[in-house]
Amino acid sequence: MRKNLNVIAAYSIMMGLIILVGIFQSWNIALSIFNLCLISAVMTMGANIQWGYAGLINFGIMGYTALGGLAAVLISVNPVQEAWSAGGLNILFSLFLIIGMVLAIRYVLNKYEKSKTRTYIIASIIILGIIIIRFVSEPGIEAIEEVDPAKTGFLGGFGLPIIFSWIVGALFAGGLAFVIGKVALGLRADYLAIATLLISEIVIAIIKHEDWLTRGVKNVIGLKRPAPYEVNLQQTEWFINLVEKFNASKLSLISDLTERQATLNQFVIEGSSIFVKLCYSGLFLVVVVILLILTQKALYSPWGRMMRAIRDNEEAANAMGKNVVKQHLLIFVLGSAIVGIAGAMLVTQDGLFTPGSYRPMRYTFLIWVMVIVGGSGNNFGAILGGFVVWFLWIEAAPIGLYLVNLTTAGLDDTHFLKVHLIESVPYFRFLMMGMGLLLIMRYRPRGILPEKIEIK
Amino acid sequence: MDFLNAIILLLNYIFVPALAYGSQLALGAIFVTLIYGILRFANFATGDMMSFGTMFTILFTWYFQSVGIGLGLLPTALLAIPFAIIFMIGYMLLIDKFVFKYYRVNKSPPVQLAMVSIGVMFVTQAVVRIIIGPSDRRFFDGEKFLIKAGEFKDITGLNEGLAIKSTQVITILVTVVLVSTLFWFLNKTKTGKSMRAYSDNEDLALLSGIDPKKIVMITWIIAGILATIGGALYGLDKSFKPFTYFNNMLPIFAAAIVGGIGNPFGAFLGGYVIAFSEILLTYAYKKFFMYVLPESMAPDGLIQLLSTDYKFAVSFSILVIVLLYRPSGIFKGKVL
Numbered sequence: 001m002r003k004n005l006n007v008i009a010a011y012s013i014m015m016g017l018i019i020l021v022g023i024f025q026s027w028n029i030a031l032s033i034f035n036l037c038l039i040s041a042v043m044t045m046g047a048n049i050q051w052g053y054a055g056l057i058n059f060g061i062m063g064y065t066a067l068g069g070l071a072a073v074l075i076s077v078n079p080v081q082e083a084w085s086a087g088g089l090n091i092l093f094s095l096f097l098i099i100g101m102v103l104a105i106r107y108v109l110n111k112y113e114k115s116k117t118r119t120y121i122i123a124s125i126i127i128l129g130i131i132i133i134r135f136v137s138e139p140g141i142e143a144i145e146e147v148d149p150a151k152t153g154f155l156g157g158f159g160l161p162i163i164f165s166w167i168v169g170a171l172f173a174g175g176l177a178f179v180i181g182k183v184a185l186g187l188r189a190d191y192l193a194i195a196t197l198l199i200s201e202i203v204i205a206i207i208k209h210e211d212w213l214t215r216g217v218k219n220v221i222g223l224k225r226p227a228p229y230e231v232n233l234q235q236t237e238w239f240i241n242l243v244e245k246f247n248a249s250k251l252s253l254i255s256d257l258t259e260r261q262a263t264l265n266q267f268v269i270e271g272s273s274i275f276v277k278l279c280y281s282g283l284f285l286v287v288v289v290i291l292l293i294l295t296q297k298a299l300y301s302p303w304g305r306m307m308r309a310i311r312d313n314e315e316a317a318n319a320m321g322k323n324v325v326k327q328h329l330l331i332f333v334l335g336s337a338i339v340g341i342a343g344a345m346l347v348t349q350d351g352l353f354t355p356g357s358y359r360p361m362r363y364t365f366l367i368w369v370m371v372i373v374g375g376s377g378n379n380f381g382a383i384l385g386g387f388v389v390w391f392l393w394i395e396a397a398p399i400g401l402y403l404v405n406l407t408t409a410g411l412d413d414t415h416f417l418k419v420h421l422i423e424s425v426p427y428f429r430f431l432m433m434g435m436g437l438l439l440i441m442r443y444r445p446r447g448i449l450p451e452k453i454e455i456k
Numbered sequence: 457m458d459f460l461n462a463i464i465l466l467l468n469y470i471f472v473p474a475l476a477y478g479s480q481l482a483l484g485a486i487f488v489t490l491i492y493g494i495l496r497f498a499n500f501a502t503g504d505m506m507s508f509g510t511m512f513t514i515l516f517t518w519y520f521q522s523v524g525i526g527l528g529l530l531p532t533a534l535l536a537i538p539f540a541i542i543f544m545i546g547y548m549l550l551i552d553k554f555v556f557k558y559y560r561v562n563k564s565p566p567v568q569l570a571m572v573s574i575g576v577m578f579v580t581q582a583v584v585r586i587i588i589g590p591s592d593r594r595f596f597d598g599e600k601f602l603i604k605a606g607e608f609k610d611i612t613g614l615n616e617g618l619a620i621k622s623t624q625v626i627t628i629l630v631t632v633v634l635v636s637t638l639f640w641f642l643n644k645t646k647t648g649k650s651m652r653a654y655s656d657n658e659d660l661a662l663l664s665g666i667d668p669k670k671i672v673m674i675t676w677i678i679a680g681i682l683a684t685i686g687g688a689l690y691g692l693d694k695s696f697k698p699f700t701y702f703n704n705m706l707p708i709f710a711a712a713i714v715g716g717i718g719n720p721f722g723a724f725l726g727g728y729v730i731a732f733s734e735i736l737l738t739y740a741y742k743k744f745f746m747y748v749l750p751e752s753m754a755p756d757g758l759i760q761l762l763s764t765d766y767k768f769a770v771s772f773s774i775l776v777i778v779l780l781y782r783p784s785g786i787f788k789g790k791v792l
Contacts, residue, residue: 307671427585434578
């Protein structure tokens with residue numbers, strides 16, 4: 001108990017802060033911060049597995065998040081029948097062509113020795129394949145995108161409950177990570193960082209511009225929910241009774257019947273949105289707890305010890321007969337899959353998929369700040385980092401506004417400096433993140449909750 | 457005649473823009489490669505440092521415009537750049553003193569320095585946005601075109617016009633002057649040689665009495681000049697927007713690595729490799745073939761290898777291919 005005191009203290013402070021937001025701002029805001037904190041925590045756990053356990057830098061978090069989001073769309077949206085009949089065949093045929101291409105390349109790779117000729121053969125297969133695929137897919141894509149472009153214009157998905165997408169998102173992200181890992185894991189640390197960053201940009205470019213698959217920048221809105229809808233809740237008997245019970249003391253103060261009914265309605269509307277957010281919180285908490293248990297188990301298992309050995313001294317681990325390349329690939333895939341889950345969770349919560357919103361600042365570098373600040377190698381630290389950094393990211397604007405008002409109190413309200421500073425309050429969050437990261441890196445390089453390994 | 461038209465078409469839409477864009481990338485790539493070669497880390501704050509320098513150029517341009525100083529046909533920004541460079545160098549040395557020095561003295565691994573540069577990226581981004589705001593700004597003034605498309609058509613009697621923007625010419629000229637001075641400095645002067653020695657083998661350089669503090673300071677000064685000029689030229693040619701500058705970091709990295717990181721000449725050429733491949737692969741060649749081929753064979757489609765949406769993806773794919781098959785870059789930099 002004693003040795004976990006700092007963990008408990010840190011988490012209680014964090015919870016306290018969120019509760020304070022609930023009391024002073026509103027419970028709605030507090031809960032949405034809490035939910036996004038949970039999603040951030042899942043992302044940081046993924047990044048922490050790669051960086052903290054194995055020392056792999058992955059700056060492609062944005063790409064896996066977006067793939068998770070794509071999974072949410074492809075799983076939950078109902079299939080668009082007209083689009084399928086218009087161009088589905090072409091797309092399926094192109095898919096077979098791609099599979100054929102990959103098989104052909106594999107065959108060439110296995111059959112021939114490494115040589116210039118082999119490289120040329122592979123290059124020509126790829127170029128020829130791309131040309132054929134373009135010829136096959138182009139009419140299909142055009143036909144699909146013409147099907148009611150204002151509403152659909154894409155193939156749609158499978159129409160399954162959106163929860164399944166959390167698993168599928170993990171599979172998607174893991175699959176991409178497998179390919180990237182095969183290609184890029186041999187690179188030295190900072191090159192791996194650059195390569196993954198650039199690959200994630202390619203992923204986003206594809207998601208943004210392949211309208212037949214994702215609707216691109218036209219966004220997919222109104223995804224199905226795993227939680228009830230506010231509008232339905234507001235008309236449900238038991239929910240209204242519940243709200244009435246909760247606010248009984250406040251309601252009893254109002255004697256006028258119509259006024260009382262109006263206040264109750266107000267409470268019901270407010271309560272419904274809080275209730276929906278609580279549903280999400282519950283779902284997300286389950287995921288976080290499951291992942292936490294799994295990652296903790298892994299950390300203390302022989303496998304975890306091996307990963308730390310590989311991280312701390314690759315050559316020695318290699319000499320002891322550990323397959324470093326294979327383990328690196330495994331952990332790269334696992335970590336990315338977790339990030340994929342988070343991506344699907346994010347889209348599930350928002351109920352919409354906006355490819356244009358995936359930016360490296362928010363989805364890659366911010367997550368890295370979370371991991372570093374929280375404490376790499378320590379799962380509790382990573383989760384805490386997700387909470388702290390997301391909390392500050394959201395609350396930076398009010399804090400910044402307060403500080404600006406405080407420091408420019410002597411100035412007139414219309415003074416140009418004050419007006420300018422108040423306008424630029426949203427950007428104080430970047431300043432805060434940067435300063436936070438720099439200070440932590442300098443004075444507490446192992447994070448708020450540093451890695452602590454005891455072998456039981 | 458058709459053949460001439462086709463050539464002018466390619467010049468107008470591919471060669472000139474790619475040359476200008478490539479020069480801007482080249483300056484950034486040399487910046488990255490110098491930092492990497494001498495200070496030994498991948499600087500993720502590249503784009504934002506460039507936007508920081510450009511911001512000062514814009515502020516001075518506004519000041520000069522307000523007091524009525526200008527260069528006539530040339531953009532006022534050219535006058536503002538030297539002043540911006542002074543501020544930029546000051547900022548860079550400040551950052552180095554308070555942030556990077558600690559890790560350099562402690563011989564931290566490059567990964568840690570890269571992480572620290574992300575912190576610097578956040579801070580610089582915030583400072584730029586707080587001072588000048590996130591919006592799109594144009595600060596070009598003076599004569600816009602050196603040759604206008606219409607005039608060119610009238611003079612030559614061709615169907616295709618050739619428009620050359622003055623910013624494109626300025627970009628190319630400034631780059632040529634700057635880069636040749638830089639190479640002269642690195643190859644001929646004593647300080648330049650000691651910088652290269654330091655980059656090649658730090659211990660040996662220290663043993664032969666090279667002062668690391670001086671080397672580091674000069675590197676930051678050169679980096680500041682490159683970042684400001686590169687950023688200002690890009691801003692003059694297109695426009696200044698902090699977010700675009702942050703994104704430009706990616707093709708710049710690609711250029712530096714494709715050219716062989718740590719090798720300034722490679723980085724210089726890498727900029728053009730990236731720029732030309734981006735534009736060549738995303739250009740729609742329909743009109744070109746209409747001129748070159750006989751009428752009966754005129755193409756139906758756009759004859760575009762990739763849609764322009766994938767412009768960035770092109771440079772990244774080149775980078776990935778280079779990393780796979782020739783990790784030291786086309787022009788042999790440090791082995792990764």
